[in-house]
Amino acid sequence: MPLLEIRELTKSYREPDGSPLPILDIPHFDVASGEQVVLRGRSGCGKTTFLHSVAGLASVSSGTIKIAGVEINRLSEIGRDRFRAQNIGYVFQTFNLLPGFSALENVLLGMAFTGQGVDRDRAHHLLERVGLAHRLAHHPAALSVGEQQRVAVARALANKPVLLLADEPTANIDPAHQQQVIDLLREVCAAEDVAMLLVTHAPEVSDQFERVEYLEQLNRVAAA
Amino acid sequence: MNLFQIAWRNLSQRPLASTLTGLSMALGVASIVCVIVIHGVAVERFEQDAQGYHFIVGEKGSALQLVLSTVYHLDKPLPPISYDYYRELKTGKYAEFVDAVVPYCLGDSYDANGTLFRVVGTTPELFERLKYDGETNYKFSSGENFKSDHFYEAVVGSVVASQGKLKVGDTFNPTHGLQAEGDKHQEFKVVGVLAPTGTANDRALFVNMEGFFLLEGHALAPKESATETNSIESGEPLGPTVGYDNEGKTVDPLPENQREVTAMLVLAKNATMSMALSTTIMKGDDRAIQAVAPGSVVTQLLDKFFAPVRAILLVLTSLIVLVAAIGILVSIYNSMSERKHDIAVMRALGASRWTVQAIVLLESVMLALLGGLAGIFLGHLMVGLANPFVEPLTGISLDMFAFNPLELVLIVSVMALATVAGFVPAWTAYNTDVAKALGAMR
Numbered sequence: 001m002p003l004l005e006i007r008e009l010t011k012s013y014r015e016p017d018g019s020p021l022p023i024l025d026i027p028h029f030d031v032a033s034g035e036q037v038v039l040r041g042r043s044g045c046g047k048t049t050f051l052h053s054v055a056g057l058a059s060v061s062s063g064t065i066k067i068a069g070v071e072i073n074r075l076s077e078i079g080r081d082r083f084r085a086q087n088i089g090y091v092f093q094t095f096n097l098l099p100g101f102s103a104l105e106n107v108l109l110g111m112a113f114t115g116q117g118v119d120r121d122r123a124h125h126l127l128e129r130v131g132l133a134h135r136l137a138h139h140p141a142a143l144s145v146g147e148q149q150r151v152a153v154a155r156a157l158a159n160k161p162v163l164l165l166a167d168e169p170t171a172n173i174d175p176a177h178q179q180q181v182i183d184l185l186r187e188v189c190a191a192e193d194v195a196m197l198l199v200t201h202a203p204e205v206s207d208q209f210e211r212v213e214y215l216e217q218l219n220r221v222a223a224a
Numbered sequence: 225m226n227l228f229q230i231a232w233r234n235l236s237q238r239p240l241a242s243t244l245t246g247l248s249m250a251l252g253v254a255s256i257v258c259v260i261v262i263h264g265v266a267v268e269r270f271e272q273d274a275q276g277y278h279f280i281v282g283e284k285g286s287a288l289q290l291v292l293s294t295v296y297h298l299d300k301p302l303p304p305i306s307y308d309y310y311r312e313l314k315t316g317k318y319a320e321f322v323d324a325v326v327p328y329c330l331g332d333s334y335d336a337n338g339t340l341f342r343v344v345g346t347t348p349e350l351f352e353r354l355k356y357d358g359e360t361n362y363k364f365s366s367g368e369n370f371k372s373d374h375f376y377e378a379v380v381g382s383v384v385a386s387q388g389k390l391k392v393g394d395t396f397n398p399t400h401g402l403q404a405e406g407d408k409h410q411e412f413k414v415v416g417v418l419a420p421t422g423t424a425n426d427r428a429l430f431v432n433m434e435g436f437f438l439l440e441g442h443a444l445a446p447k448e449s450a451t452e453t454n455s456i457e458s459g460e461p462l463g464p465t466v467g468y469d470n471e472g473k474t475v476d477p478l479p480e481n482q483r484e485v486t487a488m489l490v491l492a493k494n495a496t497m498s499m500a501l502s503t504t505i506m507k508g509d510d511r512a513i514q515a516v517a518p519g520s521v522v523t524q525l526l527d528k529f530f531a532p533v534r535a536i537l538l539v540l541t542s543l544i545v546l547v548a549a550i551g552i553l554v555s556i557y558n559s560m561s562e563r564k565h566d567i568a569v570m571r572a573l574g575a576s577r578w579t580v581q582a583i584v585l586l587e588s589v590m591l592a593l594l595g596g597l598a599g600i601f602l603g604h605l606m607v608g609l610a611n612p613f614v615e616p617l618t619g620i621s622l623d624m625f626a627f628n629p630l631e632l633v634l635i636v637s638v639m640a641l642a643t644v645a646g647f648v649p650a651w652t653a654y655n656t657d658v659a660k661a662l663g664a665m666r
Contacts, residue, residue: 049659057572058659078576085574092662096569100237108225113574118225155573 001069002030003162003195004054009063011046011053023049025220026063029213033162036186036196038206041215045222047199050215051165054197055088056080068162085113089156089194091185093168095148097140103127103151104136110158119158126154130184146177153184157192164189166198170205182208227579231586234566238559245548245555246595252545253599253638254606259537260628261607265621267526270296273423274518275358277324278498281309281505282487284514291521294328294487296424297342300402301330304484305513311480313490314462318504321497324353327485329436332398332409334429336388341381343398343429345436347463348372351379354491356421367392367416373464375435375475378412381426383615385417392417395470398431400441409439413470422621433485434463437478444482490515545638552591553645556584560652567653568661581654588646589639596638600631 011024023046031037041047052058054065056072065073067087072080084090089110097106104123111118127136130150140148149169156164166185170178182205189196198209206212216222235242273295282290283302292299312318313325329345351362351369365385370377380390390396394414399406412431420426436442467475492498502515567580575583608624615621 048662052659052662055572057662078578081571081574081576081579084572088574090572092569092572096565096572096662098233098566098569100233105225105233109230109570110573112225112227112230113570113576113579159574 003033003035003068004029004031004197005064005066006030006054007064009053009065010061011049011058012061022221024053024060026050026218027220029218031163031195031197034190034193034195035211036189036209037198038209038212039197039199039215040201040206040212041199041219041222043201045215046219047215048167050219051167051197051199054163055090055165056084081113082115085115086159087162089159089161089164091149091152091156091164091166091169093171095140095145095152095172097148097151097155099140102137102139103132103143103147106140106151107155107158110155114159122160123154123158126157127151129188130154145173146180149173149177149181150184153181153188157188157194160192161194164194164196166196168200169198170200170202178202178205227583227586228590230570231583231590234563234583235587235590238555241555241559242591245551246591246598248551249545249548249592249595249638250598250602252541252548253596253634254603255541255544256538256634257600257603257631258606259534259541260630260634261603261626262622263530263534263537264628265623265626267530269422269621270522270526270530271519272357273425274522276354276356277326277489277491278495279490279492279502279515279517280487281305281313281490281513281515284512287514287516287521288525290487290514290516291518291525293330294489295518295522297344297428298424301486304329304486307480307483307485309513310485310488311462313488315460318501321492321501322490323493324349324489324491326350326354326489327433328487328489329433329442329484330486331402331442332400332436332439333402333404333406334384334388334396334398335404336384336390339387340402340404341384341388341427341429342402343431343436345433346430347433350430350489351418354489356423356425360421362421363419364416365419367414370415370430370432372432372434373467374415374470375432375438375467375477376410376412376470377415377435378429378431379416379418380414380429381418382420383426384429385414390414390417396429398429398439400439407440410435411470420621434467434477437483438475443478444484446479446482545641548595549592549638549641549645552588552642553648555591556588556646556649557652560584560649563653564656564661567656568658571656571658572662577654580656581650584650584653585643585646588642588649592638592642592645593635596635600635 006026006029009024009026012020012022015021039047049058053060060073064071070083072083075083101109104127107123107126108118127133130153132147132150135143135147170181173181200206280290280294283305285302289299290302293301310327313322326346326349332343334341334343348369355361370379392414395411397408397411400409461480463477467477469475492501505513505515570580604624607622611622
């Protein structure tokens with residue numbers, strides 16, 4: 001059984017005149033457990049909306065999204081929040097570390113909403129694993145761009161998720177550090193047996209993955 | 225990392241805004257604390273001062289004026305009454321009901337380095353038979369009580385001693401009248417300094433009544449006295465038949481028919497006798513005197529004057545706290561637009577709408593709680609700092625550690641107010657559109 005299973009997913013926004021504006025119409029999409037998939041697509045084809053829908057941050061109009069057998073779009077909003085906290089890691093394009101929190105606290109923050117308490121040892125271990133054992137108490141402003149992204153990766157993996165969603169994680173990083181981030185994501189996900197769905201528009205990134213999907217092909221709206 | 229730590233981190237991120245908002249709350253709470261503590265202490269002291277005897281006898285007139293002038297050494301004394309009323313209570317027909325009666329002769333004052341204090345002519349029984357708060361005996365920090373046959377001896381209250389730098393062995397000259405520019409009387413010698421009592425008596429000088437009678441302008445003409453008191457019984461002298469001045473020379477006391485007293489503090493043998501005796505005095509047809517239980521007058525005074533003033537002050541200070549709570553609302557609300565990013569990230573990490581709302585509410589409550597606790601500390605500190613200035617003027621000692629249970633109610637109220645104030649920004653957090661906020665970061 002696939003880890004992520006999407007069937008007949010549609011998502012529409014409403015135009016100012018009340019008419020529906022279709023964004024997504026994806027009949028079928030699967031990701032296996034531990035699989036690493038790149039999703040490419042031109043700007044505005046619905047990549048971020050798709051990730052938000054998979055993460056349960058945005059509701060869908062119809063269809064099903066199953067993660068580890070749980071149909072998340074049938075869960076209540078609080079249920080989706082809890083499921084996301086426990087099962088999905090999210091790496092943002094702009095890292096989105098909270099500026100008032102240290103590197104360690106940013107990782108602990110990722111554990112704060114699971115309802116299961118925080119595991120400081122794991123937070124330490126993850127930061128050690130991404131090479132930041134010596135920067136635990138540093139706030140984001142005191143970290144380099146590459147270090148910030150590594151903290152973001154550690155935070156996304158804090159709760160031992162089954163699926164990691166990465167939204168253009170290298171877009172704001174200079175070419176010298178891009179490869180480090182990709183290597184880190186791939187390595188850590190492989191080690192933790194976490195499936196990864198990585199959105200990018202950079203061919204030099206997507207070329208490194210065995211499976212690359214194009215949203216224009218998956219999404220009937222974009223194809224049209 | 226729990227919600228409290230997250231809320232605290234959020235507050236720490238805006239140190240200036242958080243400090244100023246907390247400070248405004250602290251000042252509001254401090255002003256309420258000052259009102260509560262000062263009012264509480266003042267009421268306690270007012271009630272305490274009026275204890276130790278059952279009623280005061282004085283000329284018919286304003287009961288409040290009689291109490292203020294006798295108990296608190298404030299206001300103008302009522303006109304004096306015949307000395308024979310003192311005799312009636314001391315050895316006469318009412319003596320069987322009375323445990324102690326202490327006469328007060330008022331009308332003189334003493335200027336102690338710019339502060340005017342009242343001089344009270346009385347008997348040593350004031351400090352021997354009466355207890356100043358109903359249960360505590362008077363004590364002397366130095367010296368002793370004056371003797372009844374040493375006409376020009378005096379005891380001074382602790383505040384007077386401190387303000388006037390008077391000590392045992394010193395002398396002072398009372399001023400005739402209640403204004404500093406009156407004529408100076410013959411000098412009295414300080415033989416005792418009272419230990420602080422926390423009552424108005426700390427702000428008075430007590431001289432031997434026998435000497436007081438002999439001061440210029442204090443004696444009645446014999447004829448006048450005889451006319452006034454022809455219906456009142458007479459008998460053996462109540463005071464010493466011979467006395468001494470401060471050089472040991474003998475002094476004749478003023479004849480009793482030339483004497484008057486301003487008031488008398490009466491301690492009856494029990495409450496029932498007190499009631500019966502005061503009723504008898506009040507109902508006497510030919511009487512020119514009244515018997516006033518100071519407690520009831522003080523209660524009226526507190527209800528009619530202090531309670532409304534306190535209510536007004538509490539309303540005003542509560543407005544300060546309300547403004548501070550609005551300050552919290554504005555401070556957190558203004559930060560919401562820049563924090564949509566953080567809220568969206570927390571939502572993406574799995575925080576529910578309720579959780580982010582709770583974090584914002586916690587920030588508001590924590591600001592109010594810290595501001596409130598700082599306010600309580602500040603309020604008590606202000607009370608403590610004010611004490612050295614207030615005590616010499618009023619005799620009321622403000623204890624900076626005098627906590628009032630209302631302060632706990634205040635803290636709870638402030639937190640409730642902060643919860644209401646925090647609800648507006650919390651609602652904004654609740655309704656943050658995560659997808660939009662995350663998209664706006666792109």
